[in-house]
Amino acid sequence: ELKVEQxxxxxxxxxxxxxxxxxxxxxxxxxxxxxxxxxxxxxxxLFVLLSNGxxxxxxxxxASLDTKARLSTLHITAAVHDLSATYFCAxxxxxxxxxxxxxxxxxxxxx
Amino acid sequence: xxxxxxxPKFRILKIGQSMTLQCTQDxxxxxxxxxxxxxxxxxxxIYYSVGAGITDKGEVPNGYxxxxxxxxxxxxxxxxxxxxxxxVYFCASSYSQTVQAFFGQGTRLxxx
Numbered sequence: 702e703l704k705v706e707q708x709x710x711x712x713x714x715x716x717x718x719x720x721x722x723x724x725x726x727x728x729x730x731x732x733x734x735x736x737x738x739x740x741x742x743x744x745x746x747l748f749v750l751l752s753n754g755x756x757x758x759x760x761x762x763x764a765s766l767d768t769k770a771r772l773s774t775l776h777i778t779a780a781v782h783d784l785s786a787t788y789f790c791a792x793x794x795x796x797x798x799x800x801x802x803x804x805x806x807x808x809x810x811x812x
Numbered sequence: 813x814x815x816x817x818x819x820p821k822f823r824i825l826k827i828g829q830s831m832t833l834q835c836t837q838d839x840x841x842x843x844x845x846x847x848x849x850x851x852x853x854x855x856x857x858i859y860y861s862v863g864a865g866i867t868d869k870g871e872v873p874n875g876y877x878x879x880x881x882x883x884x885x886x887x888x889x890x891x892x893x894x895x896x897x898x899x900v901y902f903c904a905s906s907y908s909q910t911v912q913a914f915f916g917q918g919t920r921l922x923x924x
Contacts, residue, residue, distance in 0.1 A: 705854075732910065743902060744855075746912035789854055793909065799870055800845075802854030 703728045703794050707803035715811050717779050722806045724773040724790035733773045734791045734800065735764050744789070747775075780810045814838050818903050818916035825893040825923045833888040833919050835903030843906045844886040845913065846870075846878065848899040855902060861886055893923045 704727040714720050724733070735747040748757045750766035750773060757764050761784065763776045773790055787807045791800040819834045837844065842863045847855035847870075857870030861880040875897060877889040886905075890897060900920050906913040 734912075743915040743917045744904075746914070749910065749912055751910055791854070799857055799860070800855075801871070802856070804852070804854050 703730070703792060703801045705790060705792050705801050705803040707788075707790055707806050709806060710804060711807050711809075713809045713811060714777075714780050716781055719779065720777050722775040722777070722788055722808075724775070724792075724803055726771050726773075726792045726801075728794070729768070729771075730792045730794065731768060732793045733766050735773070735775055736789045736791065738787045738789065738805070740787075747788075777808075780808075782810050782812060784808060785810045816903055816905055816914050816916035818901075818919050820919060821917065822920050823922070825890075825921065827893060827895065827923060829893050830889070830891050831893070833890075833901055833903075833921075835886045835888070835916060836884050837886075837903075837905040837914070838884065839905060839907070839914065840883060841905035841907050841914075842883070843908065843913075844880065845904045845906075846876070846886070846888045847902045847904065848872065848897075849902060849918075850899050858888065858901075890921075895923050897921065898923045 706725045733750045736744040738744050748764040753768040755766045761778045766773045787805045789805045791802045816837045845860045846858040849855050856872045859878040861867045900918050902918050903916040904913040
């Protein structure tokens with residue numbers, strides 16, 4: 702059974718600081734997705750990582766994938782308040798359409 | 813562009829009632845999905861479809877049914893509502909497995 706674990710589940714940080722969210726998964730997969738969800742809102746796709754060593758960046762967020770370690774990271778650089786949201790990673794079951802989501806990391810960026 | 817449209821946005825059901833959650837996408841996507849999100853949790857896949865006429869079970873299909881008669885529509889049916897089905901339901905679509913999925917705004921369902 703594929704399990705996806707994110708840590709930390711809650712993260713409070715100050716503006717201007719850097720931090721990393723980790724996503725570990727339990728079985729082989731070549732596809733990993735990061736999503737953002739604002740309170741009471743839907744999910745917004747951030748990154749799709751399709752191969753080992755993939756790195757994608759958008760603004761202050763950078764995601765990477767290490768399929769050998771079964772680990773993805775979402776790095777936040779110089780955080781700003783607008784990044785406050787819950788971030789989810791999701792992994793598919795090796796070629797299937799069945800995505801398994803982590804529990805999410807609730808990020809709060811304080812002034 | 814409308815993207816993925818879900819109706820209704822909110823609904824309260826009594827135990828044993830039935831209802832259909834509607835989902836429509838206008839992007840001509842082959843892949844469509846239904847997820848549920850319980851408080852403080854990630855999403856769990858209920859059903860998915862890879863094209864018109866093709867559906868398959870996800871992680872938590874019990875108590876639900878789907879159909880995919882057209883590319884655009886993917887309704888989710890609850891036949892006998894139970895309190896355990898109280899959740900927020902999201903419909904999503906994608907062009908393929910390797911690109912981003914677009915999510916609807918969600919349906920908040922309460923079963924009392």
